[in-house]
Amino acid sequence: MNPLVLKGVLPPVATPFLNDEVALDALKRNLKKYNQTGLSGYLILGSNGEGVYLSEKEKQRVLEAAREAIPEDMIFMAGTGQESTRATIRLTNQAAESGADCALVVTPNFYKGGMTREALNRHYLTIADSAKIPILIYNVPQFTGINIAPELIENLASHPNIAGIKDSSGNIGQLAEIIRTTPNGFAVFVGNAPVFFPALCIGATGGILAVANIIPEACVEIKKQYDAGNLEKARQLQADMTPLARWVTSGHGIGGLKTAMEEMGYDGGLPRLPLLPPKKHDLQSLRELLQPFRS
Numbered sequence: 001m002n003p004l005v006l007k008g009v010l011p012p013v014a015t016p017f018l019n020d021e022v023a024l025d026a027l028k029r030n031l032k033k034y035n036q037t038g039l040s041g042y043l044i045l046g047s048n049g050e051g052v053y054l055s056e057k058e059k060q061r062v063l064e065a066a067r068e069a070i071p072e073d074m075i076f077m078a079g080t081g082q083e084s085t086r087a088t089i090r091l092t093n094q095a096a097e098s099g100a101d102c103a104l105v106v107t108p109n110f111y112k113g114g115m116t117r118e119a120l121n122r123h124y125l126t127i128a129d130s131a132k133i134p135i136l137i138y139n140v141p142q143f144t145g146i147n148i149a150p151e152l153i154e155n156l157a158s159h160p161n162i163a164g165i166k167d168s169s170g171n172i173g174q175l176a177e178i179i180r181t182t183p184n185g186f187a188v189f190v191g192n193a194p195v196f197f198p199a200l201c202i203g204a205t206g207g208i209l210a211v212a213n214i215i216p217e218a219c220v221e222i223k224k225q226y227d228a229g230n231l232e233k234a235r236q237l238q239a240d241m242t243p244l245a246r247w248v249t250s251g252h253g254i255g256g257l258k259t260a261m262e263e264m265g266y267d268g269g270l271p272r273l274p275l276l277p278p279k280k281h282d283l284q285s286l287r288e289l290l291q292p293f294r295s
Contacts, residue, residue: 004101004134006164006187007205008040009219010075011212012048014258015062016267022058024065026267031069033266038220040206041075042066043104043166047143048210048254051079053272060094067099077208081106081138085123089130096132103135104166104208109144117152124156134163140191141169150174154181166191166208172198179203193219193245197238200226211245214260215293244289252278252286259283263290 011034016026031042044066045051045059054062063078070076078095080103082088092103105127108115128135137156141147147169156162164187167175172195179188179202190199193209200207200223212219218241225234248256255277258268263286270277278286 004075004163006075006102006136006189008075009206009212009216009223010039010041010043010077010189010208011216012043012046012079012191012208012210013066014213014254014261014268015045015049015051015054016258016269017272018269020270020272022054022062023267023269024061026269027062027065028069030261030266031066034216035069035071035074037216038224039074039212039216041077041101042070043077043079043208044100045079046077046104046138046208047079047106047140048213048257049079050254050272050275056091059091060098063095063098063100076101077104077136078102079104079106079138080135081108083108083110085126088123088127092127092131092133092135100133102133102163103131104138105135106138106140107144107146107148109146112145115146117149120146120148121152121155124162125159128156128159128161131161134161136163136187136189137165138191139165139167139169147174150177150181153178157182157186163187164189164205168192170195172202175199175204176202193249194242196241197222197226197234200234201231209245210249210257211241213257213266214248214264214290215241215244218293240292244293247286247289252282256282256286260286260290263287264293 016023078100080092166189168191170192187205261268
């Protein structure tokens with residue numbers, strides 16, 4: 001994309017497996033279906049893409065396959081955060097060479113006690129200085145155990161190569177503070193589908209939403225109705241979508257996400273061990289939640 005416009009709805013794309021091997025053809029099939037749904041782009045190798053379970057070679061193959069299936073006028077964001085600054089820079093620039101438009105960088109978290117504000121500040125600034133594409137900060141404390149303070153985000157937002165943030169904390173007050181203190185043009189994506197509409201109301205750029213892997217059109221419609229000023233319609237659509245989003249994310253995780261994708265005609269498959277699919281007795285509740293979204 002040139003120039004890069006970061007807004008709208010993006011799914012953190014699930015990585016399909018076949019016999020525990022990355023299924024690139026299935027990934028491309030999914031992306032080609034998603035291309036017809038009004039999505040603004042994709043996050044490849046995000047949390048829901050099981051990037052932490054892929055080898056460096058597998059990640060490279062996934063990025064290259066995604067580039068083949070993603071139109072040039074859609075956002076191609078790559079999840080490149082690693083535990084060390086050096087490794088993150090390496091993967092970010094590999095993603096750039098594979099055609100990614102920007103990179104999403106999660107906070108390192110293995111040595112939580114050492115991830116002070118000073119350490120995180122230096123980590124992100126060093127990556128931004130060396131990255132060949134713009135980077136976005138990824139704040140997901142429910143996975144990492146680390147929450148990035150809005151004051152630090154305000155400081156990082158002044159770097160010309162730090163383009164935005166995906167905040168998955170679910171804390172609307174914190175999100176509002178990030179939006180208030182960062183400059184115009186700094187893209188603030190919300191990562192929690194249950195608070196997508198409220199996030200738009202306080203100025204979020206868009207959403208990077210797991211449930212958009214399952215019902216992309218419904219997620220896009222919330223943003224469309226909001227942009228058109230139809231706030232009550234957007235609010236109702238949010239209310240309709242929230243139970244499914246919660247079943248997937250807080251209820252059954254990536255295994256549930258992939259099962260729901262299969263139910264809606266996408267290639268989901270099984271997650272990689274040690275992640276597990278949902279139990280069979282949970283499928284009835286899933287099918288009931290999906291029913292309103294079936295065409």
